[in-house]
Amino acid sequence: MSRSPRAFVMGHPIKHSRSPMLHGYWLDHYGIEGSYEMLDIAPEALAGFFASYRETGWIGGNVTVPHKSAVMPFLDRIDPAAEAMGAVNTVYWDGDVLAGDNTDALGFMHNLDDRAPGWQTGASRAVVLGAGGAARAAAYGLMSRGLDVAIVNRTEAKAQALAQHLGRGVSSHSLDALSSLLGEADLLVNATSLGMVHQPPLQIDLSPLKAGATVCDVVYVPLETDLLRSAKARGHRTVDGLGMLLHQAVVGFSRWFGVTPEVTGELRTLLEEDIRAKSPGA
Ligand SMILES: NC(=O)c1ccc[n+]([C@@H]2O[C@H](COP(=O)([O-])OP(=O)(O)OC[C@H]3O[C@@H](n4cnc5c(N)ncnc54)[C@H](OP(=O)(O)O)[C@@H]3O)[C@@H](O)[C@H]2O)c1
Incomplete structure (x- = not known):
């Protein structure tokens, strides 16, 4: 039985992340059956998360504070940008190799x-x-x-x-x-x-x-x-800074779900409205 692809954003804390809104918008927009889930993972739980990574079936995900450097030892390969920055923000499968890249730059x-x-x-x-x-x-x-x-x-x-x-x-x-x-x-x-x-x-x-x-x-x-x-x-x-958040997400989405998504005015407006609703005056 094939399961629909599941990606994640992990951090600690994570509840303020806007990445689920962003990737959720693209999943809907491109009619992709899949999910992008928010994972609050404490530093002491990181090793356990990667120990069961293969069997859980994650297709990849984003890594944010405080795990961007801490995840590196758990990956099979670190891509050049992540190596140069000493931090990973995107985890993905390259065939059978669990790779870490950094798309923030x-x-x-x-x-x-x-x-x-x-x-x-x-x-x-x-x-x-x-x-x-x-x-x-x-x-x-x-x-x-x-x-x-x-x-x-x-x-x-x-x-x-x-x-x-x-x-x-x-x-x-x-x-x-x-x-x-x-x-x-x-x-x-x-x-x-x-x-x-x-x-x-x-x-x-x-x-x-x-x-x-x-x-x-x-x-x-x-x-x-x-x-x-x-x-x-x-x-x-x-x-x-909003566009940095939007554009860093493109490469990850494309690697996980096989579609290169577009950063549109509509998407930007959606996030702007969310920012203004949650931080009045912003
Ligand atoms: N647009 C995006 O996609 C995006 C992506 C990542 C981050 N961000 C934003 O970028 C900002 C920085 O994030 P980060 O992850 O780089 O944080 P970080 O690693 O904690 O670095 C914070 C930086 O701010 C400086 N700083 C903090 N308080 C200061 C103060 N009172 N006076 C002078 N310098 C001070 C720190 O200086 P010291 O070294 O002296 O402590 C350090 O250089 C955050 O607002 C975050 O939301 C945006």
């Missing part, structure tokens, strides 16, 4: 290309604020496109470790260096959690930012952060 870049077409024309330098998971994805995506990336983080040691890990073209800096880095930047990315609901705002002076620079926030609740609002008011092109 792809999602970040597709969002930028989609929302700010032509942003890269003449661009050579990016400043990425933060040195956590989102910063890792943004910095990897940008360095892969040949940009020089300056990572600026409150905890400079973390910026140094990330820059060292990513290698050529990526440098690390303390917050004190921000003002002079902004003067040379063609792209500014907020990849900290600052500006997100229930977090302090990101307070930086945008006046030194190079004219014509694009400003991008990975935060998507609220959709328009204070950073984006101020950047827009100063005449910069801005990109919010």
Whole structure:
């Protein structure tokens, strides 16, 4: 008896994840019989989950905080992007091989290309604020496109470790260096959690930012952060973080369910409405 394909998103906690809404929309839209389930897995339960992985029949899934690095030893193969980022967000079968990839950098870049077409024309330098998971994805995506990336983080040691890990073209800096880095930047990315609901705002002076620079926030609740609002008011092109979430999901869905889904305006509106309903004012 064949069962319909089941995929998952695992994390701890997980109940706020919007991935089920996103993949559920595509399953409906393409008339695919299958499911995408939310799994709250505590760190101590991870080994047990993978021990029974084959017999449970999962076709794959997404991995989120705090398991993105912890799942790596349980997989047969780590794909190059996941290896470079030291984190897996997508698990899938490649034949009989259980593989782990990371599509966050792809999602970040597709969002930028989609929302700010032509942003890269003449661009050579990016400043990425933060040195956590989102910063890792943004910095990897940008360095892969040949940009020089300056990572600026409150905890400079973390910026140094990330820059060292990513290698050529990526440098690390303390917050004190921000003002002079902004003067040379063609792209500014907020990849900290600052500006997100229930977090302090990101307070930086945008006046030194190079004219014509694009400003991008990975935060998507609220959709328009204070950073984006101020950047827009100063005449910069801005990109919010929602599209990164939408685009990172495309590759996983296609590997699990065999259809490459489209990121449409209708899908984006669905998620925007959900964000606004759950976080009034966002
Ligand atoms: N759009 C998307 O698809 C997407 C994907 C992933 C994440 N995100 C969003 O990206 C944000 C970051 O997520 P993450 O997974 O990268 O988190 P993370 O790994 O915990 O990293 C958080 C980063 O924010 C910095 N930070 C936190 N509080 C700060 C403060 N008070 N002052 C200065 N810096 C501070 C941290 O600096 P220290 O190193 O000094 O602590 C660190 O660099 C979250 O809002 C998340 O929702 C969006």
